[in-house]
Amino acid sequence: xxxxxxxxxxxxxxxxxxxxxxxxxxxxxxxxxxxxxxxxxxxxxxxxxxxxxxxxxxxxxxxxxxxxxxxxxxxxxxxxxxxxxxxxxxxxxxxxxxxxxxxxxxxxxxxxxxxxxxxxxxxxxxxxxxxxxxxxxxxxxxxxxxxxxxxxxxxxxxxxxxxxxxxxxxxxxxxxxxxxxxxxxxxxxxxxxxxxxxxxxxxxxxxxxxxxxxxxxxxxxxxxxxxxxxxxxxxxxxxxxxxxxxxxxxxxxxxxxxxxxxxxxxxxxxxxxxxxxxxxxxxxxxxxxxxxxxxxxxxxxxxxxxxxxxxxxxxxxxxxxxxxxxxxxxxxxxxxxxxxxxxxxxxxxxxxxxxxxxxxxxxxxxxxxx
Amino acid sequence: xxxxxxxxxxxxxxxxxxxxxxxxxxxxxxxxxxxxxxxxxxxxxxxxxxxxxxxxxxxxxxxxxxxxxxxxxxxxxxxxxxxxxxxxxxxxxxxxxxxxxxxxxxxxxxxxxxxxxxxxxxxxxxxxxxxxxxxxxxxxxxxxxxxxxxxxxxxxxxxxxxxxxxxxxxxxxxxxxxxxxxxxxxxxxxxxxxxxxxxxxxxxxxxxxxxxxxxxxxxxxxxxxxxxxxxxxxxxxxxxxxxxxxxxxxxxxxxxxxxxxxx
Numbered sequence: 001x002x003x004x005x006x007x008x009x010x011x012x013x014x015x016x017x018x019x020x021x022x023x024x025x026x027x028x029x030x031x032x033x034x035x036x037x038x039x040x041x042x043x044x045x046x047x048x049x050x051x052x053x054x055x056x057x058x059x060x061x062x063x064x065x066x067x068x069x070x071x072x073x074x075x076x077x078x079x080x081x082x083x084x085x086x087x088x089x090x091x092x093x094x095x096x097x098x099x100x101x102x103x104x105x106x107x108x109x110x111x112x113x114x115x116x117x118x119x120x121x122x123x124x125x126x127x128x129x130x131x132x133x134x135x136x137x138x139x140x141x142x143x144x145x146x147x148x149x150x151x152x153x154x155x156x157x158x159x160x161x162x163x164x165x166x167x168x169x170x171x172x173x174x175x176x177x178x179x180x181x182x183x184x185x186x187x188x189x190x191x192x193x194x195x196x197x198x199x200x201x202x203x204x205x206x207x208x209x210x211x212x213x214x215x216x217x218x219x220x221x222x223x224x225x226x227x228x229x230x231x232x233x234x235x236x237x238x239x240x241x242x243x244x245x246x247x248x249x250x251x252x253x254x255x256x257x258x259x260x261x262x263x264x265x266x267x268x269x270x271x272x273x274x275x276x277x278x279x280x281x282x283x284x285x286x287x288x289x290x291x292x293x294x295x296x297x298x299x300x301x302x303x304x305x306x307x308x309x310x311x312x313x314x315x316x317x318x319x320x321x322x323x324x325x326x327x328x329x330x331x332x333x334x335x336x337x338x339x340x341x342x343x344x345x346x347x348x349x350x351x352x353x354x355x356x357x358x359x360x361x362x363x364x365x366x367x368x369x370x
Numbered sequence: 371x372x373x374x375x376x377x378x379x380x381x382x383x384x385x386x387x388x389x390x391x392x393x394x395x396x397x398x399x400x401x402x403x404x405x406x407x408x409x410x411x412x413x414x415x416x417x418x419x420x421x422x423x424x425x426x427x428x429x430x431x432x433x434x435x436x437x438x439x440x441x442x443x444x445x446x447x448x449x450x451x452x453x454x455x456x457x458x459x460x461x462x463x464x465x466x467x468x469x470x471x472x473x474x475x476x477x478x479x480x481x482x483x484x485x486x487x488x489x490x491x492x493x494x495x496x497x498x499x500x501x502x503x504x505x506x507x508x509x510x511x512x513x514x515x516x517x518x519x520x521x522x523x524x525x526x527x528x529x530x531x532x533x534x535x536x537x538x539x540x541x542x543x544x545x546x547x548x549x550x551x552x553x554x555x556x557x558x559x560x561x562x563x564x565x566x567x568x569x570x571x572x573x574x575x576x577x578x579x580x581x582x583x584x585x586x587x588x589x590x591x592x593x594x595x596x597x598x599x600x601x602x603x604x605x606x607x608x609x610x611x612x613x614x615x616x617x618x619x620x621x622x623x624x625x626x627x628x629x630x631x632x633x
Contacts, residue, residue: 070587071397
């Protein structure tokens, strides 16, 4: 069984209707519980919960403190290629966009990694578009093996692979996988993914299953807020995270839900997501799934990122460049999306210390993997 | 030897004496300074460090260098290991990097509740004992597992009071009581102790020591909380040594009602 089987039993319009009907009493009752049901979670992401955001924040803060302590894990993405055969209307790497396409050689990627290493980064996320001909399995294996000597943790955020491919890369030293479904709204998904392998909704949906089956230790999933109705997409995201937590019980599950940012191609978000909405999602997920990792991206503005830290966040990227070669050349041209928080890892550390958090660069050890 | 260590109620682990019966962890603190302040206030002489959090080869790693200046035993732990192989590998890497061959063995395949895997823990313990390590396994409060580990030659057993970080206190009291009764090595109650009174309770039961981390690290004043745990641990120990009067269902007058018979 995979999440596709679970997904097919869910009725999107029914979930949407349920959550939009929740009232203040449902929200109060959910906040008061120590162990919430899925139905309680729907109350927390409902419009009715907007009036209870402060109580939710307090509750989320106390849970994340107890479960994770006063620490935030820091990581950085390393974009190895912006080549892509997909046409996702919201993404700068869209195959139809006339941008300079760059794929890093192993040596170029290692140079990028050296810069991150010198900034203290030990947890690295390899990112690419759908470029199976250039970002090949042998390439990923070799790069992982060579990075493994210096970095405590290496994860992938690239195109979906088979379980066998994940196993091979895991043996080379990779311990994590991040894959965004972008939206769980099947109809919308077809409308915004116009070309390429990514059009296969279910193959993508089952990617964390394949990673889990391959024994990857960290599985990250996510949505882009601003594509479909964000409340309903969050309801699916939580369902997916809860499913993965139960099924792949040896893996740590994390979620991300960045708001869409402007990218090359001039795409405008399809629906508005306010700062308060973002707070509602973070706190609701934290209260429902106490142990889930919640990742905050550099797509948000520095001041907002600082304020969001105590509400349930466990991981942040810092000093991100979202273009291949961006660390060496110190540019963000041909980027996947616009980075709002351009602070260096050192600046982010200073901010975290000021807020009473210990920035953690290493929370894993290469020694775990042969 | 310091004055403290000369007292006659030291805990002895694999031939080494420690005067403090409170061990502390180093995770979840808001800063290295806050961690060091708490360790000092706790009086702990055994401080456990997650190998996955430190750069063991790097002498300027902030946690290792901060602990380096304290008069403590740094007890590396294998937290994050999902099976025996990983735990053994990590322990050996720590020793190769210059750590003393003492290891707090944690095999916790579930990353959320961090409950110990009894099968893999026993397997790893056997290997590490043979390998010359002082092995201190973190276990569920399972008296038979505790016996099996002692048969394998471990140097303490560390049963949990309740799940790590839960602050629920001694939920496993009845099983811990059996473990203590049957123990041939020191019993250290590890995990779940959320207040000094929990530490006192464990020590009153006859535990040889307690290990505390989350309750100290996430409190508003970690140093003060650490000190309170030190006091709780001492109070519980002294009560245990003094002999706690047994509980009764009914009141018993301090002056017996039948005193007149002896007049």
